[in-house]
Amino acid sequence: MSDKRTLPDLAVFGGAPAFDEALHVGRPNLGDRQRFLERVHDILDRRWFTNHGKFVQELDQRLSERIATRHWIAVCNVTIALVLAIRGLGMSGEVIVSSFAFVAAAHWLKWQAITPVFCDVDPRTHNLDPERVEELVTPRTTGIIGVHVWGRACSIERLTEIARARGLKLAFDAAHAFACSHKGVLIGGFGDAEVFSFHATKFMSSFEGGAIATNDDGLAARVRLMKNFGFSGYDNVIYVGTNGKMPEVCAAMGLSSLESLEEIIAVNRRNYLAYRQGLARVPGLTLVEYDPSVQSNYQYVVLEVDEERAGLSRDQLVRVLHAENVLARRYFHPGCHAMEPYRSYFPHSRLLLPHTERLCARVMTLPNGTAVTPEHIERIGSILRYCVENAREVGSRLAAVVDGRGPGR
Numbered sequence: 001m002s003d004k005r006t007l008p009d010l011a012v013f014g015g016a017p018a019f020d021e022a023l024h025v026g027r028p029n030l031g032d033r034q035r036f037l038e039r040v041h042d043i044l045d046r047r048w049f050t051n052h053g054k055f056v057q058e059l060d061q062r063l064s065e066r067i068a069t070r071h072w073i074a075v076c077n078v079t080i081a082l083v084l085a086i087r088g089l090g091m092s093g094e095v096i097v098s099s100f101a102f103v104a105a106a107h108w109l110k111w112q113a114i115t116p117v118f119c120d121v122d123p124r125t126h127n128l129d130p131e132r133v134e135e136l137v138t139p140r141t142t143g144i145i146g147v148h149v150w151g152r153a154c155s156i157e158r159l160t161e162i163a164r165a166r167g168l169k170l171a172f173d174a175a176h177a178f179a180c181s182h183k184g185v186l187i188g189g190f191g192d193a194e195v196f197s198f199h200a201t202k203f204m205s206s207f208e209g210g211a212i213a214t215n216d217d218g219l220a221a222r223v224r225l226m227k228n229f230g231f232s233g234y235d236n237v238i239y240v241g242t243n244g245k246m247p248e249v250c251a252a253m254g255l256s257s258l259e260s261l262e263e264i265i266a267v268n269r270r271n272y273l274a275y276r277q278g279l280a281r282v283p284g285l286t287l288v289e290y291d292p293s294v295q296s297n298y299q300y301v302v303l304e305v306d307e308e309r310a311g312l313s314r315d316q317l318v319r320v321l322h323a324e325n326v327l328a329r330r331y332f333h334p335g336c337h338a339m340e341p342y343r344s345y346f347p348h349s350r351l352l353l354p355h356t357e358r359l360c361a362r363v364m365t366l367p368n369g370t371a372v373t374p375e376h377i378e379r380i381g382s383i384l385r386y387c388v389e390n391a392r393e394v395g396s397r398l399a400a401v402v403d404g405r406g407p408g409r
């Protein structure tokens with residue numbers, strides 16, 4: 001272990017990196033390799049690679065056994081799940097979305113000639129602020145898409161009330177929230193639809209993949225048609241559609257991942273608690289908390305950096321960590337509203353999104369998952385502690401590096 005005791009020990013100033021191999025925020029979890037390979041052999045033996053095969057059907061079934069929503073429909077990724085939900089729910093005109101979010105929802109709204117209206121978040125929960133949502137409803141608004149950021153549920157009741165009162169559709173991007181609960185109920189059946197990601201970086205993974213969960217029979221029927229080009233039986237297209245099918249090999253991975261879910265959550269939780277202990281008394285660094293009375297997947301270890309108290313900014317700390325081979329991520333930096341084409345369409349939106357702007361400048365996520373050990377976390381914690389304890393020196397040396405005066409020793 002390369003301890004950081006002096007400035008030159010930091011890799012950003014020329015020291016040896018703390019880790020030989022990069023530590024990623026979402027390095028894939030493997031699940032049971034043997035079970036996965038058995039399934040792959042089965043796929044090859046049967047020569048059934050896609051088109052609603054046995055494993056996709058089994059995955060839909062297992063998902064609905066785990067989370068009691070009437071319909072679970074596996075698809076090729078959550079971005080397609082979002083587009084199917086947006087179209088299937090008939091959203092048009094304007095849809096209110098969070099800007100402190102992954103850009104997928106904004107893109108798919110735009111792609112369907114719907115205006116994404118960016119709404120500010122509650123600084124405590126990082127989720128859509130329902131009071132701000134209400135202010136943004138216009139005669140053109142048809143829907144709201146909330147994100148359960150970090151797996152912590154949105155203000156579901158309040159958003160449902162607003163949607164009902166205004167006749168709006170309500171969907172949730174639950175990409176972070178598989179196996180998380182809200183008031184004793186697993187996320188999956190709230191709003192008109194909830195969509196999940198099983199991307200490789202998510203804790204439950206099918207390489208690429210996602211699913212739509214809904215209790216709406218009509219929506220489920222439309223989604224099933226749309227994900228397969230609108231085919232209803234051989235040669236019979238009855239609806240506009242696309243290719244949203246999940247391949248069998250992805251479903252095989254999804255099933256193996258599902259079978260290992262409890263172990264993965266236990267590792268995530270152990271790691272989360274280790275980070276919490278290691279960073280407990282570091283001024284200006286606050287870990288996002290998970291309410292112990294709700295179920296969480298603990299996938300996201302989220303640090304908020306208060307520059308005034310820590311003496312260093314989030315970006316400065318990320319720079320130090322990257323040099324050490326700790327690939328911390330700035331989430332959801334810089335915010336959808338600050339990305340093109342949205343930045344040019346809505347040049348003043350920054351003024352309306354003060355909490356989003358603040359979070360985008362302060363939040364980072366740290367590596368978690370089964371590839372991360374308590375020893376890794378101890379080392380990451382000690383780097384962060386050293387930097388904050390020596391913030392003034394680290395800050396001025398970082399500024400010198402930026403100025404081109406070189407790291408120096």
Ligand SMILES: Cc1ncc(COP(=O)(O)O)c(C=O)c1O
Pocket residue numbers: 077078079080101102104147173175176196197198199209210
């Ligand atoms: C909140 C959120 N929504 C959507 C996505 C897109 O997921 P996918 O790659 O499955 O399309 C991500 C990906 O990280 C995400 O974090």
